[in-house]
Amino acid sequence: MPEFASEPSPDEAGTDLVVVTGVSGGGRSTVARALENVGFYVVDNLPQALMLDMAQLAFEAGGAARRTAMVLDVRSRAFSTDLAGAVRALKERGFSPRVVFVDADDEVLIRRFESVRRSHPLQGDGRLADGIAAERKLLEEAREHSDVIIDTSHLNVNQLRRRVEELFGGEDARRLRITVLSFGFKYGLPPDADYVLDARFLPNPFWVPELRDHTGLEEGVSSYVLGQEGANDFVGTYAGLIAATAPGFEREGKRYLTVAVGCTGGKHRSVAITEELTTRLRDMRLSAHPSHRDLGRE
Numbered sequence: 001m002p003e004f005a006s007e008p009s010p011d012e013a014g015t016d017l018v019v020v021t022g023v024s025g026g027g028r029s030t031v032a033r034a035l036e037n038v039g040f041y042v043v044d045n046l047p048q049a050l051m052l053d054m055a056q057l058a059f060e061a062g063g064a065a066r067r068t069a070m071v072l073d074v075r076s077r078a079f080s081t082d083l084a085g086a087v088r089a090l091k092e093r094g095f096s097p098r099v100v101f102v103d104a105d106d107e108v109l110i111r112r113f114e115s116v117r118r119s120h121p122l123q124g125d126g127r128l129a130d131g132i133a134a135e136r137k138l139l140e141e142a143r144e145h146s147d148v149i150i151d152t153s154h155l156n157v158n159q160l161r162r163r164v165e166e167l168f169g170g171e172d173a174r175r176l177r178i179t180v181l182s183f184g185f186k187y188g189l190p191p192d193a194d195y196v197l198d199a200r201f202l203p204n205p206f207w208v209p210e211l212r213d214h215t216g217l218e219e220g221v222s223s224y225v226l227g228q229e230g231a232n233d234f235v236g237t238y239a240g241l242i243a244a245t246a247p248g249f250e251r252e253g254k255r256y257l258t259v260a261v262g263c264t265g266g267k268h269r270s271v272a273i274t275e276e277l278t279t280r281l282r283d284m285r286l287s288a289h290p291s292h293r294d295l296g297r298e
Contacts, residue, residue: 015059016040017095018069018168019051021083021142022102023135024121025109027152027160031102032071034161038169040069048072051086055095074122074135083142098255101139101146103191105153106132148256149192154293166289167256176250177287178242178257182216182274184266184294193260197238197273202228205268215295216271225272235273239280246286266294 018040020031032042043054051070058068072083083099090097104112110128113120122138123131143149148167152160167177183190185200205211205221214221225231242259249257261277263269274290281288 015055015095016067017055017058017090017097019072019083019087019097019099020069020102021072021074021099021139021146022150023104023109023132023139024074025112026102026104027150027155027157028071028073028102030157030160031100031150031164032069034164035069035168037161038165040067040168041065042069042071044071045073046070048083048086052089052093055090055093055097059095074138084145087145098148099142099146101143101149103143103149103151103153105151108153147254151191154187154297163291166291175287176246176255176257178246178259178281178289180274180278180281180288180290181258181260182266182270182290182292182295183260183262184264184270184297185262186264187266187294187297189262190258190260190293193258195238195242195257195259197234197259197261199225199234199261199263199269199273201234202231202263202269204264206265211268214268216268216273216275217292217295221268222272222275225269226276231273235276235280239277239284242281243284243286265298266292267298271295 018035020028020035022028029044032044036042041058046054054068054070058065087097087099106129109132113128120128120131120135122134150160150163155163163179166179181190181193185198189196202225205214205216205224208224211221211224216222216225226235238259242257246257259277261270261274263273271292274292278288278290
């Protein structure tokens with residue numbers, strides 16, 4: 001009796017699903033447009049109950065539709081707090097959805113709403129802060145179970161678009177994607193960091209008059225930072241650690257890793273170290289991308 005090959009699962013067929021949610025005012029619309037730029041078919045304000053049906057339609061349609069992003073909005077009457085259950089249902093049907101949560105600090109969200117003179121969808125007769133707090137409560141579990149959190153507090157529209165394109169464009173989406181992020185400790189720790197590296201043990205180029213006004217992206221500053229005692233060992237040690245743990249993260253289904261490198265202001269040491277660490281990781285055949293959160297703030 002002849003054997004017939006079984007139909008490939010959605011995952012085997014290359015169906016690529018992204019679920020986008022997050023706080024109002026965080027930048028979901030910008031994320032959606034950026035996903036369209038890298039070839040995703042985007043369904044905005046999709047009721048959560050229709051996620052499985054939409055995924056199945058994308059799988060059956062094939063072609064470009066197999067790269068589909070579903071944007072969920074807490075303002076939808078059909079929104080449920082059980083996003084984890086909806087994602088589980090997708091996985092049970094053979095899909096491997098990636099959940100993106102877009103977030104921002106409360107103070108930033110308030111400024112954004114005030115600048116466009118809009119009320120928060122959940123504030124009712126209360127204050128903006130009340131609406132933001134109510135929404136955070138609804139989205140608590142969704143944030144906890146997301147694959148990647150994008151904090152847009154310090155990102156403009158173009159920076160957010162580039163971040164999304166780095167995460168979802170071009171390379172094999174199933175590989176672990178590493179963002180090496182420079183930041184300044186005086187502006188706060190990145191909330192989405194998996195590793196935090198402290199470069200403040202190195203001499204600060206800020207105190208070298210001819211380097212003060214330059215950045216770690218420039219040869220003079222980079223050479224100065226990387227030429228300091230311990231700098232090469234610092235980069236090499238962390239590159240080796242990340243390379244050693246990357247296969248384990250991939251086996252556990254983690255798709256995104258954020259390695260944050262900090263110095264005082266995020267202009268000199270952290271930027272130079274971030275660029276060098278990214279190069280080392282790429283040399284190890286890892287998918288790594290540099291990003292500079294606080295560059296230009298001083």
